[in-house]
Amino acid sequence: MVVELILTIAVIYAVAILLVSVVAIRGETIGDQVLAIDVITYMSLVLITLVTIYLKQPLLIVLVIPLALWVYALDIYVAKYLERGDLGA
Numbered sequence: 001m002v003v004e005l006i007l008t009i010a011v012i013y014a015v016a017i018l019l020v021s022v023v024a025i026r027g028e029t030i031g032d033q034v035l036a037i038d039v040i041t042y043m044s045l046v047l048i049t050l051v052t053i054y055l056k057q058p059l060l061i062v063l064v065i066p067l068a069l070w071v072y073a074l075d076i077y078v079a080k081y082l083e084r085g086d087l088g089a
Contacts, residue, residue: 006054013047034078041071 024036045064052060
């Protein structure tokens with residue numbers, strides 16, 4: 001029962017990632033594209049976590065934490081660039 005639920009949620013997340021990819025490619029502004037890439041990344045993190053639970057391999061969580069921190073840092077840099085026009089020091 002739990003395995004079926006995890007697999008169902010994983011499939012839903014995979015389909016959602018594909019749908020958001022369209023927005024990432026065709027987004028009207030750079031903000032839309034960045035937000036879509038963030039959504040894709042965070043959904044991928046959830047998907048990796050679900051696979052980790054399904055496979056019972058806690059070592060895969062090591063992939064999730066640095067990727068989440070990297071995306072957060074990327075958001076800060078993109079927001080700074082969109083606000084000021086340069087990354088500066």
